[in-house]
Amino acid sequence: MGAETGGDAAPGGDPSGAGGLAQLRLARHIVRRHERSVPGPEAGCPRCADDAGNRRAPSQPVLEHRARHLIVPASVASAV
DSSP: OOTTTTSTTSTTSOTTSHHHHHHHHHHHHHHHHOGGGOOOOOTTOHHHHHHHTOOSOOOHHHHHHHHHTTTSOHHHHTTO
């Protein structure tokens, strides 16, 4: 990341960077320990729209993506 985002740990940075890994860990924690708090699909999120068409129970990655909507702006959660 560069100066435009304020550093490597900025939300929306490389998912393999420190900020992205922290988001993933927190999202996994939310799914594992607080699954009832995971929101449904976010309106306007392309990934949520794709996942919403699936009639099966949401997979772990789908739930983790939705949990990210709780901790980062929709534009960032949608990017990963």
